[in-house]
Structures are given as C-alpha cells and as structure tokens.
Amino acid sequence: xxxxxxxxxxxxxxxxxxxxxxxxxxxxxxxxxxxxxxxxxxxxxxxxxxxxxxxxxxxxxxxxxxxxxxxxxxxxxxxxxxxxxxxxxxxxxxxxxxxxxxxxxxxxxxxxxxxxxxxxxxxxxxxxxxxxxxxxxxxxxxxxxxxxxxxxxxxxxxxxxxxxxxxxxxxxxxxxxxxxxxxxxxxxxxxxxxxxxxxxxxxxxxxxxxxxxxxxxxxxxxxxxxxxxxxx
Ligand code: CA
Numbered sequence: 001x002x003x004x005x006x007x008x009x010x011x012x013x014x015x016x017x018x019x020x021x022x023x024x025x026x027x028x029x030x031x032x033x034x035x036x037x038x039x040x041x042x043x044x045x046x047x048x049x050x051x052x053x054x055x056x057x058x059x060x061x062x063x064x065x066x067x068x069x070x071x072x073x074x075x076x077x078x079x080x081x082x083x084x085x086x087x088x089x090x091x092x093x094x095x096x097x098x099x100x101x102x103x104x105x106x107x108x109x110x111x112x113x114x115x116x117x118x119x120x121x122x123x124x125x126x127x128x129x130x131x132x133x134x135x136x137x138x139x140x141x142x143x144x145x146x147x148x149x150x151x152x153x154x155x156x157x158x159x160x161x162x163x164x165x166x167x168x169x170x171x172x173x174x175x176x177x178x179x180x181x182x183x184x185x186x187x188x189x190x191x192x193x194x195x196x197x198x199x200x201x202x203x204x205x206x207x208x209x210x211x212x213x214x215x216x217x218x219x220x221x222x223x224x225x226x227x228x229x230x231x232x
Contacts (some may be wrong), residue, residue, distance in 0.1 A: 003050035003111040004028040007081060008038030008066065010058050014105075017032070027066035031060055033222040042070045042077060051116060054099070055082045056090055064090075064097060070209060071098035072216035076147075076157045078119045100161045101187060118188070122164040135170065142166060149208045155209035161186060161201055169219070169229045178226035202227055207232050 003023055009015040010033045019029040030049075032038045035058040042052060056063035067079060076140045081094045081102040091102050100119045103112050135142040140151035147163055149156045158166070168177050179195035187197075206213040222228050 002028045005051045006049050007031045007053045009055040035066045039066045052079045067097045076162045078160045095197045112220045122160045162205050176228045
C-alpha cells in the first residue's frame with residue numbers, strides 16, 4: 001500500500017510541485033495550507049498518515065506550535081520540517097520539539113525523497129528483520145515490536161528517531177555510543193549543526209523510560225563519551 005504523506009505548507013505552488021513529484025514516486029499526498037488544519041488532521045488521522053512534511057512559517061499557528069502540540073498529545077507520526085536556508089536555530093528548535101528530520105528550501109525532489117525514505121525506514125514497524133524481544137531496562141520494558149516503552153502500566157509510543165537511537169544503544173546491548181556516532185548513524189554525516197540535537201532526543205526518551213528523568217538510571221550519560229543503556 002502506498003504511504004500517505006501530509007504536506008502542511010502555505011506556499012501553494014511549492015506544495016503542488018512537491019505533491020506532483022511525490023505522487024510520481026508512488027506516495028499518496030494530502031495538502032493543507034494552515035497550521036490549524038494541519039494540527040487537526042495529524043491528531044485525528046489515527047495512523048492514516050505515514051509522514052508529515054511541515055513548513056515552519058505558516059499563517060495562524062506556526063509549524064513549531066503544531067509540532068509541539070501533536071507531540072505533547074502523544075502523536076508519533078514521523079515529521080520532517082521544511083525550513084528556510086540559514087535557519088540552523090530553527091532546525092535545532094524543531095528537533096528539540098520532536099521533529100524527525102528537516103530539509104532546507106530550496107531542495108530537490110531527490111533530496112526530499114531520500115530524507116523521507118530514511119525516516120520511513122526507521123519508523124515504528126518500518127525496519128526489516130525479525131521482531132526483537134521485549135527488553136527489561138530498569139523498571140521499564142522496551143518493546144521494539146510495538147515501538148513503545150511500557151512503564152507503570154502506561155504505554156509510551158516512540159517516535160522513529162527515538163526508536164533508531166534505542167536500536168543503536170541495543171546493538172549490542174549495553175554498548176557506549178557517542179553523540180557523534182548517533183548523529184552520523186541516525187541523520188547522516190555532517191547534517192547537523194550540533195550534538196545538542198542528540199541530547200534533546202535522549203531527554204525525550206528519558207521522559208518515557210525513567211521514573212526520574214533528571215536522575216537517569218536506565219539511559220545513562222557516560223561523561224565525555226556518550227550514552228549507554230543499563231539493562232536488566
Ligand atoms: Ca510558509
């Protein structure tokens with residue numbers, strides 16, 4: 001079945017061009033022009049959307065607000081930001097708020113599709129291979145098959161990026177992984193302005209995994225090196 005992509009972009013000509021090209025690539029495409037409409041569609045799509053392309057500068061509520069609200073509501077649909085050139089600060093802020101990746105305008109269709117396919121590969125359920133077992137980690141269970149962390153009777157779904165970071169930390173389990181390795185393996189070499197991006201995604205995982213995210217005991221910092229999962 002074709003993957004369905006929602007484009008939230010107020011520049012109609014740009015969005016139509018993207019839509020045309022993505023349809024040629026075999027995607028089903030929806031397009032909305034305002035933040036309000038985008039937020040409503042993302043929240044009520046209930047799994048019907050495979051990926052969102054979210055412009056930051058929108059009339060009404062902006063892309064940051066849409067992103068913040070849908071992630072706060074527990075939505076884990078992969079989101080790629082459409083940003084303007086030179087807005088590294090926006091990229092960092094967007095990733096802090098839970099975006100999976102970004103493309104900078106103007107971009108080629110080839111670049112966009114490559115980023116989309118990379119995100120779709122690492123989305124929940126998108127990975128190839130056999131279903132891994134549930135993994136005990138402190139007082140939580142990481143359930144890679146369901147792409148969720150279970151703790152205290154609650155299920156916290158993982159975004160594609162969070163899942164990819166956990167997969168790195170579990171290959172093999174307990175391995176120390178550096179921030180730079182996470183940047184390179186998850187997003188590709190040299191694509192990010194700052195390893196702070198990694199720290200922000202780790203902070204988001206800790207909120208789901210740890211009883212006290214400020215005093216992590218399961219996803220621990222190895223000072224001067226990186227991160228490690230303490231299993232069992
Ligand atoms: Ca815009």
